[in-house]
Amino acid sequence: MKNKPDILEVLHRATTGEYCTQKEWDTKKIPLTISRILKEHGLAKTCDMENPVNMDMELADKFYAAGYQAALELGYLCTDTDRIIAVSQEELDDALKHAPSELTVGEGKDATVLKARTPSDPYPLKAATSLGITLSEDIYADMAYLIANEREVDILEAGSLTTIHGYEVLSGTPTETRMGYEHGVMHREARRKAGRPGMGGMGSISAITEYGQFGAYGTPGGFRNTDLALILFPSEMKVDYRTLHKVVHTLNMGGIMKCDSPGMIGGMPGPAEGAVISSIACALLSYAILHTHVGGGEIYDVRYLATVNREGLWALSMTNQALSRNTHTLVHNISNQVSGPGTENLLREIAAGVSIIAASGASLTTGPRSAGGKLNDFVTPLECRFLAEVAHAASPMELSKVNEVVKALLPKYEDSIKEPDLGVPFQKAYNMETLEPTPEWEAAYRKVKAECIELGIPLDA
Amino acid sequence: MTTQEILDGLKQAVIDGDEDSAASFAAQAIDAEIKPMDIIKGAINPAMDVVGQAFEDGDAYLPELILAGDAARAALDLIIPTISTDDLDGSVQGTVVIGTIYGDAHDIGKNIVSAILAAHGIKVVDLGINVSPKQYIEAAFAEDADVIAISSLITTSLPYHREVINNLVDRGERDKFFVVVGGGPVTAEWTTQIGADGYGRDARDAALVVTQLLEGLAEGNKAPLAAPILVGALEHG
Numbered sequence: 001m002k003n004k005p006d007i008l009e010v011l012h013r014a015t016t017g018e019y020c021t022q023k024e025w026d027t028k029k030i031p032l033t034i035s036r037i038l039k040e041h042g043l044a045k046t047c048d049m050e051n052p053v054n055m056d057m058e059l060a061d062k063f064y065a066a067g068y069q070a071a072l073e074l075g076y077l078c079t080d081t082d083r084i085i086a087v088s089q090e091e092l093d094d095a096l097k098h099a100p101s102e103l104t105v106g107e108g109k110d111a112t113v114l115k116a117r118t119p120s121d122p123y124p125l126k127a128a129t130s131l132g133i134t135l136s137e138d139i140y141a142d143m144a145y146l147i148a149n150e151r152e153v154d155i156l157e158a159g160s161l162t163t164i165h166g167y168e169v170l171s172g173t174p175t176e177t178r179m180g181y182e183h184g185v186m187h188r189e190a191r192r193k194a195g196r197p198g199m200g201g202m203g204s205i206s207a208i209t210e211y212g213q214f215g216a217y218g219t220p221g222g223f224r225n226t227d228l229a230l231i232l233f234p235s236e237m238k239v240d241y242r243t244l245h246k247v248v249h250t251l252n253m254g255g256i257m258k259c260d261s262p263g264m265i266g267g268m269p270g271p272a273e274g275a276v277i278s279s280i281a282c283a284l285l286s287y288a289i290l291h292t293h294v295g296g297g298e299i300y301d302v303r304y305l306a307t308v309n310r311e312g313l314w315a316l317s318m319t320n321q322a323l324s325r326n327t328h329t330l331v332h333n334i335s336n337q338v339s340g341p342g343t344e345n346l347l348r349e350i351a352a353g354v355s356i357i358a359a360s361g362a363s364l365t366t367g368p369r370s371a372g373g374k375l376n377d378f379v380t381p382l383e384c385r386f387l388a389e390v391a392h393a394a395s396p397m398e399l400s401k402v403n404e405v406v407k408a409l410l411p412k413y414e415d416s417i418k419e420p421d422l423g424v425p426f427q428k429a430y431n432m433e434t435l436e437p438t439p440e441w442e443a444a445y446r447k448v449k450a451e452c453i454e455l456g457i458p459l460d461a
Numbered sequence: 462m463t464t465q466e467i468l469d470g471l472k473q474a475v476i477d478g479d480e481d482s483a484a485s486f487a488a489q490a491i492d493a494e495i496k497p498m499d500i501i502k503g504a505i506n507p508a509m510d511v512v513g514q515a516f517e518d519g520d521a522y523l524p525e526l527i528l529a530g531d532a533a534r535a536a537l538d539l540i541i542p543t544i545s546t547d548d549l550d551g552s553v554q555g556t557v558v559i560g561t562i563y564g565d566a567h568d569i570g571k572n573i574v575s576a577i578l579a580a581h582g583i584k585v586v587d588l589g590i591n592v593s594p595k596q597y598i599e600a601a602f603a604e605d606a607d608v609i610a611i612s613s614l615i616t617t618s619l620p621y622h623r624e625v626i627n628n629l630v631d632r633g634e635r636d637k638f639f640v641v642v643g644g645g646p647v648t649a650e651w652t653t654q655i656g657a658d659g660y661g662r663d664a665r666d667a668a669l670v671v672t673q674l675l676e677g678l679a680e681g682n683k684a685p686l687a688a689p690i691l692v693g694a695l696e697h698g
């Protein structure tokens with residue numbers, strides 16, 4: 001039995017693997033391999049637009065087999081060296097066998113335990129919030145504290161910083177290294193202030209390059225090695241030295257990590273079915289190549305800049321089901337909303353995406369992507385709370401029930417996905433003196449929550 | 462082969478993203494003395510319209526878009542040198558160097574913008590990701606470019622936009638290239654503040670901005686514009 005490659009062996013393969021340019025990888029290797037595998041497994045055109053939640057478990061297992069084959073045929077391209085990092089079947093199997101199926105994030109009574117799940121598993125999907133939406137420095141500490149203070153939220157990710165002490169941060173320079181450190185310290189302080197000092201964290205989302213991560217993770221006062229190191233790498237199935245630096249750094253710190261990269265619908269793997277295969281392959285390889293503790297299975301639709309459209313949701317259900325049914329790994333996912341804070345539709349998009357992730361068997365979700373994640377200060381703790389509530393409540397739901405719920409929610413927002421209501425920033429959605437949601441935002445939350453309960457998400461249980 | 466057969470062959474080669482076949486049909490078209498503008502209008506433009514529409518409708522995906530752009534370029538590289546200036550009749554020509562700015566690895570949006578610009582017959586030189594201000598400028602000189610297009614999804618990489626422009630100004634060469642910016646955190650205000658020449662919210666907007674700049678260039682406009690061309694800027698609370 002061959003073990004999964006040691007990290008030094010991975011780095012060796014990054015310089016000695018098969019030569020392939022990025023252009024060749026992006027426009028030939030990925031699309032041709034994926035479309036051939038789709039055909040070989042009879043999976044082309046299986047996306048069911050009428051039923052955004054897959055309910056055919058045999059189909060999910062077929063997608064898994066296709067993704068597994070793609071993982072072995074493709075590997076990852078290292079874009080710094082134009083070399084393919086490939087693994088053998090024994091190495092992949094060994095990595096999957098030894099991947100954790102349970103993981104404690106954080107310390108003591110405030111810690112969160114992630115467990116491998118299967119569809120409709122009563123053990124809840126855990127929620128890390130918010131995503132890396134950039135925050136003005138003057139509200140950063142309050143916002144991180146308010147999110148940590150939402151008791152339903154399991155793990156704190158919080159927003160991204162772009163200035164420190166009023167100075168512009170420049171990616172890839174020592175300002176980023178310093179920012180990483182300050183981010184880590186503020187992040188810890190937010191958890192302490194919320195009375196949850198041992199709460200798990202994930203970061204650093206502000207670390208654009210490895211420098212921010214070196215400053216943030218494992219440094220005294222910053223992210224602890226019981227927090228998840230956040231390591232994202234480029235789609236489709238590409239890594240670079242930045243990614244690998246972050247991986248090696250986490251291993252050096254004796255830490256734990258979440259590594260992932262979305263399969264892009266409309267991108268190199270083509271249709272939703274292709275993105276599912278690419279996403280599964282990418283997740284499987286992350287255990288063998290990146291030594292991750294928590295892997296992905298993410299999906300993003302580049303035509304809608306979202307995952308809460310029909311094809312996105314269907315693909316999300318399929319990848320999560322395929323991975324959770326066929327491995328004992330900890331699957332992470334994101335459901336990429338587009339509407340902004342203060343709007344009812346943001347909450348509906350959260351309900352649709354997160355209930356699918358929950359019932360399809362993932363272990364961890366991060367979100368929300370309020371206003372598509374693009375606008376500074378456009379996120380509030382209230383939708384973070386709602387996301388965590390849905391994650392927990394929808395976990396044991398039957399897939400057919402979630403399908404009904406999502407089919408009822410979709411018509412309310414799908415026509416506006418391409419031109420969503422971006423809502424208002426934190427400063428307008430919250431009363432800045434009391435740091436509480438405005439009555440309007442609170443009322444929208446109550447309204448959509450009642451709507452979801454009525455539809456069958458047990459948010460009142 | 463008849464003129465129509467050659468044009469149909471070229472059109473299909475571009476749709477199929479087949480560079481070699483596109484170049485070979487383009488050579489045949491030139492040999493058959495079909496007017497260059499007739500080749501472009503009769504084969505290349507309609508082919509890119511087909512692929513562009515298929516991408517929007519979800520029937521084609523990014524690789525097809527990129528490969529069709531490459532095939533169109535292979536044909537245009539042969540056709541363009543045969544065009545005399547009086548033949549140009551309004552169709553825009555120009556070279557854009559594009560890349561994702563330093564620190565930033567997000568390339569999907571940049572790839573779509575590149576492919577759409579190529580679909581408009583513009584020569585696109587893609588510098589990839591993590592491109593430093595200096596690399597944009599050096600490449601722009603090396604390629605004799607008209608436009609530098611910068612894609613950024615990361616806020617802490619935005620200051621590098623300003624550096625591209627400041628470098629050009631300090632070298633006394635700001636008038637050599639138009640600078641166009643786009644991507645998530647880029648706003649109309651930012652574009653104006655740093656003195657760039659254009660902003661577009663999506664790939665279609667990018668094509669609009671760049672073609673307007675190139676048309677302006679043909680009419681004698683020079684960089685920097687007094688006020689940037691802003692297309693599709695978001696308005697929000």
Ligand code: B12
Pocket residue numbers: 131132133134160204205206207208209230231232233234235236260261262300302303305369372373374564565566567568569570571573574610611612613614615616617641642643644645646660661662663664665666667670
């Ligand atoms: C996919 C994605 C990734 C993928 C990228 C995969 C790839 N190969 O590109 C991965 C997982 C690698 C990734 C990594 C990270 N990401 Co990211 N990512 C995204 C996401 C979800 C979608 C981006 C995308 O591909 N969109 C699809 C394309 C089609 O759209 P687009 O890029 O916007 O391009 C369109 C327009 O903007 C425009 N356009 C683009 N370029 C240009 C250029 C010109 C000249 C013009 C005119 C127009 C134009 O036209 C395009 C086509 O219509 C965004 C969220 C978002 N809403 O943007 C976050 C986002 C960009 N990421 C973010 C962050 C923080 C990161 C990380 C730093 C996280 C981390 N700590 O590791 C890393 C950064 C790594 C690095 N060094 O760059 C933040 C950025 C915050 C900020 N403003 O600084 C965002 C906004 C997420 C969020 N806050 O919710 N990410």
